[in-house]
Amino acid sequence: MIDLRLLRDDPDMVARAYAKRGGVEGLEQIAELDATYRELLGEVESGRAEHNRASKAIGRAGPDERPAAIAEAKTLADKLKVLETRLDHAARARDEAAAYLPNLPHESVPEGLSEKENVVDRHVGEIPQFDFAARDHVTLGEQLGIFDGDRGVKTSGSRFVYLTGPGVMLELALVRFALDSLLDRGFKPVIPPVLVKEHAMFGTGFLPADEHEFYKSERDGLYLTGTSEVGLAAMHSDEILQESDLPLRYAGFSSNFRREAGTYGKDTKGLIRVHQFDKIEQFSFTHPEDSWDEYATIRANQERILQTLEIPYRVVTMCAGDLGSSAAKKVDNEAWLPGAGRYLEVTSATNATDFQARRLKVRFRDSDGARLVHTLNGTACAVGRTIVALIENHQRPDGSIGIPEALRPYTGFDEIKAV
RNA sequence: GGUGGGGUAGCGAAGUGGCCAUAACGCGAUCGCCUCGAAAGCGAUUGGGGGUUAACCGCCCCCCGCGGGUUCGAAUCCCGCCCCCACCGCCA
The missing domain is CATH 1.10.287.40 (Serine-tRNA synthetase, tRNA binding domain)
Known part of the structure; x- marks a missing residue:
């Protein structure tokens, strides 16, 4: 609003x-x-x-x-x-x-009406040069027992996978790694509810505009969230916060559910586009004057995580036409996938300014009375897609995967052996 | 799921049809007096939303869990829902 x-x-x-x-x-x-x-x-x-x-x-x-x-x-x-x-x-x-009016784009957002006009700002990291044919994550993942797509389909339909064996270990390692990298920067870990009432969906701006994107339990009037952003944003709805408590920073961990309506035939195999995936998300409530600084903080955290995992990526600023309804600005990091030979969105950072705060009534008190806070969210680690980027970039000629140095304390192993 | 009790300001709590909504009373908080300083004591202040305004002041409207209803008038009476507490049932 x-x-x-x-x-x-x-x-x-x-x-x-x-x-x-x-x-x-x-x-x-x-x-x-x-x-x-x-x-x-x-x-x-x-x-x-x-x-x-x-x-x-x-x-x-x-x-x-x-x-x-x-x-x-x-x-x-x-x-x-x-x-x-x-x-x-x-x-x-x-x-x-x-209620259908989206947020106003920030002045720094590039002109443009479609994703073709998004602006690539920078490339970061070394693109690996392989002297063998790089395999894509579907091949690697099924070969190494990281996930099982066929059985996912059997149990739940297309776009569902079983994460298995080393895939699970990798996920838990990534989760804890990403969490640790946020904890010492003032982010408090939270596992929010993933089934939420309508007001939480409305308040975050996903309703009424994106209704088709989400699963709903009709009987209970609850929605399955597509990101922990929803639960985190709604956490302080109808509250007046202390000015001295700002910024409030949360590192949310949850499963996320997306219907992926209208994407038939796109990324049908593997971990890239699934109905259910886990993610660590940064979410901040800030003083309105500080939100662009906070935005820089969140983006820096995202880039640091990718760099530490030795994943090459490019930074893409969304043009005005490609913004979600709550976003005043959105910047993605897209990882390079040597196997697939393309870039893949692995993180996204949004400054929603006062748009969500107004709908959710999240305010703080200063000498002028109660004022709206600003809210921001940004992926820390979307586990599935990070696994994709990780295994494609760290694959070796024999089909094994090297684990980046920084992740080894968390995995407890330094490679996923070829089988 | 059943029965009983309850949801009023930052907290506790009074109020059972108009003279009770900025709302008694107590606590907390802020400011002032007192003090070398502090405590105690004394005094004052202490919600949110909205309209009118260029803005301020002022004036006005709304908010007693939420939504309806009865009435000239509802925190108070009636109906539905939500949440909390206790006990019972059911399940891990």
Whole structure:
């Protein structure tokens, strides 16, 4: 949710900002709905004031004045009821329309309407030069018993896998490694609920826009989250935090569930695009003035993890048209996959500014009263895709995988032997 | 799932149809007085959202778990839901 006052005070600025993302439909209507709402609100409020006065007068009235006073108050009450119904409709119409408005892109976000216009900023790390034909992660993974895709399909359908043997050890090692690299930087580990109420999905901006992306338990009215961001963001909903407690930093670990609707035929094998995967996620609640510094912190953590794992990657800034609904800015790191011969998104960092905070009502108190915080999220380690990048980049001619130095204390072994 | 009790400010808690909503009372917090300093004591202050305003002041509206209803008027009465506590049942 954006601040509708912005739309009220400077509609051109808002329209220009949205035009950068490809425009939004019905911006003028929303402005009109808002104006109608406020006009009605004024009428209702003065109606209520009048009625309150009449009503209170009854309490003080003597027995003979009472019937007349009651009759007068009743007339006012009836009139009010009609107005209040209209106000109610107006508020609903405005809020429903406004709920679809995405965040305003930050000025540093490049122009562009499709992912083709995302900007590659930098390349980091050595691309490995193999003197043998590099295998892709599907071949390596099934050969080495890291995962079992066929049985995943048997049990749960396509895009489900069993992670097995060394795959499990690798996952647990990566999780603990990523967690450790955040703990000493003030991130508190959290395993959030992955089944959440509608308000959490709405508050993070995944609803109403991306409904089709998520599994839902209709019977209980709960959604399976596609990222621990949801549980972490909602953790402080309806709270007023202490200014001195900011930034609040969390390292969330959870399984994530995505329906991957509309991706039929894309990455159907292996760990790249699955309905269920585990991930360590950074999430920060910050003072609004500090959120871009925090953004840099989160991104630095992401890059450090990739570098430490000796995975080459490039940094891609999303253009305005490719931003998620809550994002003012989004930057991805894409790992190079020597086997597949392409780059793969392995991390993503978003500054949602006050967009989620407004919907979730997460505020802090300073001398001006309660103000909205900013929220940010960024992958620390998406386990499945990191395993993909890791094994493709650290494969050896004989089909074994070398474990990067920094991960060995966590795996307890320094290679996955060829079989 | 059943029965009983409960959800009011940062916390505890009073209030069972108007004179009780910034809301009694107590605690905590902040500021001031006192003090060399502190404690004690005394005094003051101490919620959120919204409208009006260029902004401030002011004025007004809304908020007693959530949503409906009854009434001129609801924290208070009625209905539904959620959550907490206790016991029972069921399950690990």
